[in-house]
Amino acid sequence: MKKGLFIIFLLLCISSCDNNYKTGDNFQLVFTDVDNFWKMYDKVKTIEKEDERVKIIKTEYFDIATLGFKKLIKLDKLTPKYYSNYLRDTLFYNSIRRNVIYLKKDTVLVRSNLKKFSELYPKAKFSDIYFVIGLFNHGGVVVNNTMIIENQMYTKSKETIGDFISVNNLMDKQSLLPLLIHEQIHLSQENKNRNTLLGDAIVEGCADFFMYLQTNKRPSTLQKTYNFGLKNEFEVWEKFKSDMKKERNSVKNLWFYNYSIKEVVYPDLGYFIGHQICKSYYENSINKKKAIEFLLTEKDFEKILKLSKYRGGNKIK
């Protein structure tokens, strides 16, 4: 009896500890929730009565949610009622539908691009990726090693319009692949726990740098940031140096996601500086494979900076 209980306990533990990473060959791209969404949407869009709408959204979308969507529902406290309000903007949903379907057709390209990271780093970790239609809380988010992407965030095109949903914060479909690569690289970083701005910049910038090594491209959403950074590198570095040892949350708003104060400080330069530190370390290393492993595992960020020999670009010899 005791043994039986122990086995049941063990099985429960295994099923609840769903933090198993995948390999480049067996991770899944799961579009079930996107498919469920459109089936549900076609039923809801012509119905006026609120209680009927909520019931359909519940049974046709929430009750049959995948593991990934369930995690997002819990994380963002999503409810069918919230969806019902958003779905009244049929102008918006009709206009993005084609682009969501387009993304779904690109799975071969997505898979092969993501898998390439294991060529750079054979110990690379991957996760299943769940695509959902969310309520605009994240571009993508990783919950217990499960990646969840709000697919509707990557649908901006000339034909995207909204009645009351704002299309300003949406990104185009080309932005999705770089985001997936960046997020998958984060999964392999063993030094993600960081306290300082320097740590933040290195963790984020390294993900961008490895993406660059993998694809020869920097994130399209940060192209202007990188252009600005390269033009003003030394000045940006000087400013960064005075903040870099500070507690990350106390200065984060000056270096990441600082779109609202862009007149004062150019947005997202933390990514740029971190990228340049990692690039400098990599270029100064003879053994490139070891350099990648070091950047993904070393928890002493000041050591990374020192060994990188980064001094703010070419102006300083």
Ligand SMILES: [Zn+2]
């Ligand atoms: Zn990131």
